[in-house]
Amino acid sequence: MHSGLSWIMVASEIGFSLVELAKQTRQASRQLAVLSNHDRNFALEAIADALTSATPEILAANETDCQFAKEEGISQALYARLHLGETKLQAAIAGVRDVAKLPDPIGVKQIHRELDQGLILQRVTCPLGVLGIIFEARPEALIQITSLAIKSGNGVILKGGKEALRSCQALVKVIHQALASTKVDPATVQLLTTREEINQLLALDEYVDLIIPRGSNSFVRYVQENTRIPVLGHADGICHLYIDGDADLEKAINITVDAKTQYPAACNAIETLLIHQAIASEFLPQIALALTAQGVELRGDEQTCQIIPATPATETDWSTEYSDLILSIKIVDSLATAIAHINTYGSKHTDAIVTENSQTAETFQNQVDAAGVYHNCSTRFADGFRYGFGAEVGISTQQMPPRGPVGLEGLVTYKYKVTGNGHIAATYSGNNAKPFTHKDL
Numbered sequence: 001m002h003s004g005l006s007w008i009m010v011a012s013e014i015g016f017s018l019v020e021l022a023k024q025t026r027q028a029s030r031q032l033a034v035l036s037n038h039d040r041n042f043a044l045e046a047i048a049d050a051l052t053s054a055t056p057e058i059l060a061a062n063e064t065d066c067q068f069a070k071e072e073g074i075s076q077a078l079y080a081r082l083h084l085g086e087t088k089l090q091a092a093i094a095g096v097r098d099v100a101k102l103p104d105p106i107g108v109k110q111i112h113r114e115l116d117q118g119l120i121l122q123r124v125t126c127p128l129g130v131l132g133i134i135f136e137a138r139p140e141a142l143i144q145i146t147s148l149a150i151k152s153g154n155g156v157i158l159k160g161g162k163e164a165l166r167s168c169q170a171l172v173k174v175i176h177q178a179l180a181s182t183k184v185d186p187a188t189v190q191l192l193t194t195r196e197e198i199n200q201l202l203a204l205d206e207y208v209d210l211i212i213p214r215g216s217n218s219f220v221r222y223v224q225e226n227t228r229i230p231v232l233g234h235a236d237g238i239c240h241l242y243i244d245g246d247a248d249l250e251k252a253i254n255i256t257v258d259a260k261t262q263y264p265a266a267c268n269a270i271e272t273l274l275i276h277q278a279i280a281s282e283f284l285p286q287i288a289l290a291l292t293a294q295g296v297e298l299r300g301d302e303q304t305c306q307i308i309p310a311t312p313a314t315e316t317d318w319s320t321e322y323s324d325l326i327l328s329i330k331i332v333d334s335l336a337t338a339i340a341h342i343n344t345y346g347s348k349h350t351d352a353i354v355t356e357n358s359q360t361a362e363t364f365q366n367q368v369d370a371a372g373v374y375h376n377c378s379t380r381f382a383d384g385f386r387y388g389f390g391a392e393v394g395i396s397t398q399q400m401p402p403r404g405p406v407g408l409e410g411l412v413t414y415k416y417k418v419t420g421n422g423h424i425a426a427t428y429s430g431n432n433a434k435p436f437t438h439k440d441l
Contacts, residue, residue, distance in 0.1 A: 018200045021190055022157065022207035025130050028187040029155030033127045035183055037104035043184040044100040044147055050178035051093050051143065054170070058089060061170035062139060069163045077323035080265035081137035082163055091385070092140040096147040099390035105408040106153050114439040116428075118421040125412045127153035129209035132201050133393070134159045134223060136215030139167035144384075144391035145212070146175055146189055151390075152411040157208065159192040159201060161215070169193070202227035210411075212394045217321060232406060234397035236321050236347035237267025239379045242338040242364065244355035245278035251376060252283065252354040253290050258378040259352070261294040265323045267395060268350050268372075268382040272318060272328045274338045277303070280331045284308050296325045303331040318345040335360055339367050346370060348397040350382040350404075371397055371404035 032040070051058065062084040069082055111123035131154050135141050142158055149156040160168040172191040179186040192201065202211065205228045213223040217236045224231045241259055243252045259270040275283060280303070288298060288308040299317050300310035310329065317328040318341070332338045342351050350372035353364040365373040372382045382405060384392025389407025396403050402410035427434050 018192070018197060018204065019207070022130065022204050024187050025155040025157055025190050026207050028185040029127065029130050029153070031185055032150065032155065032188050033106070033153040035153070037106070039183045040104075040150055040153070041100040043150055043179055043182040044096055046178040046182050047147065047150075047175055048093050048096040048100075050174045051089070051096070051171075054174045055086065055089060058167070058170050058174065059084060059086060061166040062164075065139075065164055065166045072163075074163060077265040078137050078163065080263070082139070082167075084139050084167060088140050092143040092391075095144055095385055095391040098385070099147040099151050099408075102151065102390050102408060105151065105412045110414060112441045114441055115418075115436050116423065116434070117437065119423045120419045120441070122417045122419075123414050124417055125414050128411055128413055130155040130157065130207060131393070131411070132157050132159075132204070132208040132211045132229065134198060134201070134211065134213045134215070136161040136219060137164050138214060139164045139171060141214055142168055142171050145393050148391055148393050148408060148411060150184060150188065152408050154209075154411055155188045155190075157190045157192065157201060159198055162195065165193060199226065202229065205229045212406075214394050232396050232398075232402070232410065233394050234267065234347065234349060236397075237269070237323075237349045237395075238272070238319065238321050238345060238347040239268060239270045239349050239382075240272045240274060240342045240346055240351040241270045241379065242274040242332075242335075242342070242351070242353045243276060243279065243283060244335065244338075244353055244357065244360055245276035246357040246360060247276075247279065247283075247354040248356055249279070249283055249286065253287055255352070255354055255376070255378050256287055257290050257294060259380055260291065260296060260327050261325065262378070262380050264325050266380065267321075267323075268379050269323070270327070270352075270379055271320065271322055272330065272341075272345070274330050274332050274341060275304075276335075276338070277331050277333050280304075281307055284329075291327060294325070296327050298327055298329060300329040301331060304329045321347070335363060339364060343367075343369050348399075349395065350374065350379040352377065352379050371395070 066083050106125055108125040109122055113121045115121050131149055133145050175189055176186040208229050211227055211229045211231045213220045213233045220233050241256055284307045298310040299313040301313050304310055305312055313328050348370045351368050351370045352374035353361055354376055355361050361375040384405035384407045387405050392405040392407055395405050
């Protein structure tokens with residue numbers, strides 16, 4: 001157990017250099033990595049209980065952040081991400097408990113192989129080390145990331161946006177108090193509070209193993225271009241929904257409205273609606289009515305504007321992440337044209353098709369290059385919690401894994417352990433080389 005929190009404060013409060021703080025986190029993460037799954041789960045339950053008890057304090061801090069943000073003219077999309085509210089907070093707390101229930105990601109034997117009699121190879125999962133998380137708004141992200149970091153045996157250095165400063169400070173204070181009664185060193189979780197610390201964090205390639213940025217596309221691109229540390233994340237969330245000629249129109253309306261309006265500030269909300277020309281004249285008036293009733297501004301190509309009232313779309317619209325109640329609409333003449341448009345303008349996040357033709361759906365899912373390719377459902381399911389990951393540290397649109405919503409599996413690596421009994425390589429080389437058995441155990 002860890003008693004006393006006087007030394008566990010943000011770097012700016014105790015005069016630590018960021019290098020010293022990172023060293024401290026690295027040491028704490030090494031201790032965490034060897035704790036049992038039971039001890040890590042106990043810490044997560046302690047955090048969930050503490051967050052529940054401190055709900056009024058946390059919501060008050062967030063409300064203050066929201067008030068200041070409004071006064072400073074924060075965008076509607078960023079405000080939606082910033083505002084916590086009891087529903088979001090309770091969902092995040094439930095996510096902490098869900099993470100605790102997940103199988104232990106550490107110490108999993110991926111390979112167990114006899115190379116020769118008495119010479120055994122194992123490939124075993126282990127933590128990455130220290131994560132650097134930089135995010136705009138989204139205070140609940142701090143809870144999700146912290147829980148996944150602890151479960152996977154990683155230390156974490158958090159830097160939230162200035163708009164969420166009070167919320168983040170309140171959350172980390174509660175988390176530190178909870179960890180003080182467990183075997184997890186509170187120094188495992190650190191909070192940075194100034195903008196200047198971002199570039200310093202990005203330079204700590206000796207102490208930080210992975211950077212995960214969560215925020216606007218310009219922000220994520222800045223991070224990607226200004227560090228030697230590996231970066232996991234996505235710069236854009238330009239998601240598409242294609243309504244095929246064989247679509248059930250009632251399904252199509254419900255899915256479209258949900259994918260655009262259920263939470264328009266989310267990166268998995270659609271920004272472009274593609275409609276097959278065979279059903280455009282019938283479907284467009286219906287979907288336009290449903291969307292405008294939800295306050296959505298419609299921007300359409302020339303054919304769309306001939307059927308419904310809409311602002312003419314420009315080339316820029318096809319590659320814009322609105323994160324707002326704005327939707328671009330384009331009529332296409334075929335599945336191939338729809339796929340080509342998505343692969344040209346999409347961000348490889350999540351794209352969906354509505355069709356009753358299973359062969360068409362399979363072609364779409366095979367040929368669209370995205371982390372998530374959906375059939376007859378909303379793109380809003382692209383989420384670690386909804387995938388059963390407990391929570392997510394972010395969504396990756398890179399080609400190399402991990403891809404899509406990243407949970408525990410994206411926060412572990414592996415090491416090769418080889419055990420012998422005086423074995424030497426010379427025995428297996430030369431004219432009389434002994435053969436390997438290479439037998440999986």
